[in-house]
Amino acid sequence: MSTLKIGVLALQGDFREHQHSVEQLGAVTVEIRHLRDLDRIDALIIPGGESTTINKFDEAFGGKVFATISDYGHKGMPIYGTCMGSIVLASRIEAMNQKSMGLMDITVRRNAYGPQRASFETLLDIKELGAEPFPAIFIRAPQIVEAGPAVSVLATIGDTIAMARQGRFLLTTFHPEITDDLRVHKYFLDIIRDNDTRQRPTPVTRLHNHANARPSLTLVGT
């Protein structure tokens, strides 16, 4: 299996922690500060950070940051957002006049728990990651308060969503990158590998004797 190249959006936030997590799983990473670098990667992580700051970067570049990443997302690039990253992936942001990429059919409530004194850690049950609960750290975290039918809910906290997936897009409102538990990042790498086999045409060597099979194989990826 070829080494995965993961881009981490490095405009502001804890991008190094994400790099450290996926590097421990054997991936190589690229800090993404220029949109041209999106061409060099298999998937993107949008880290924790200040969503207002990222929005101001998007404005400063004439809206191109969100539009371009969203384009890559639509064309098949897997994207994982944590905390701030989950806000910019959302289709709807409650009570805020703030732009986002609109890649996931969810409504997000920013800074839903209040100031830092309400930030917390807890153990979350996440079935997809096995029986052992996940140490989840919520820092001035958002809540996902609504999700469309295409969204799979992977973890909840109270009556809101803490982890969700829609196809090749993944979000957590908490921060696995600041723990030693690599299961969420491993889950994302598995999404990338699954996506890879579905997106790319089957290698020619396997098609040699099955010329007729080509149309149906392409359909699998759509």
Add this chain to the structure above:
Amino acid sequence: MATKVQEKKDSGAQVGTERVKKALPQMLKGGVIMDVVNAEQAKIAEESGACAVMALERVPADIRADGGVARMSDPELISKIIESVSIPVMAKARIGHFVEAQILESLGVDCIDESEVLTPADEEFHIDKSKFTIPFVCGARNLGEALRRIGEGAAMMRTKGEAGTGDVVEAVRHARAILGAIKKLTVMPDEELMTYARDLGAPYELVKQVKLEGKLPVVNFAAGGIATPADAALLMQLGVDGVFVGSGIFKSGNPLKRAQAIVKATTYFNDPEVLAEVSKNLGEPMVGRTVQSLTEKEQLAVRGW
């Protein structure tokens, strides 16, 4: 003390743990934290892309000019700043003044700066920061000072620099001193660590941890005298995680434009072409004062023990 650590929430969630306190500064990395004295300035800072604001009574340049005792801001002003922005709000308390810190925590600020820029309330002891639910940032000039503050529970460090001067030389000196000492420590034989810890005046366990990890156990920003985009990029290239800008923005000719430029320079710190572009036509920088021209009494960085 009025504050409680690890108060249980209904779901078994824990607030104010060491991990939760250290995590907030991690989310601020690669960003710029700006000094503001009122809600209008806070909005300009947010508009420019600041990742947090620091509320204080007067910016350091004015504290220098006016003299007198500098204290925590009026709580009313801090509440107005909190209401006016959605980014994190920090506020300064005097060194050792744990009651100012209790008041700031009750107001709902996200982080407290126990700061040498204000007039110290205690000339011997700092605040026991581990007792609070919210994180503290503290200044340091060298590794020993940084590890003493972390030992007291600081969740974030910054260089002291020399605030209110617009002269970056002290921030550079402190960043080099801290980062250089960490590099030396990583290759130091284990049997030398106890004596080194004694000489530093730092907790032995933290000295061991820094040797093992090759970095401070908390986020480390630069502060004190940063006035231009190039200053911010210089400190980032030296290896800090982000920058504080105090008087440099609101004492300049065009605060919004300068603030935006410093935010970009902190992200693109390694990219001279971007730095050249953002440094153009920023208007008048703050009127500086060289650190060399200060008498020892005028230096703020010597406060803290």
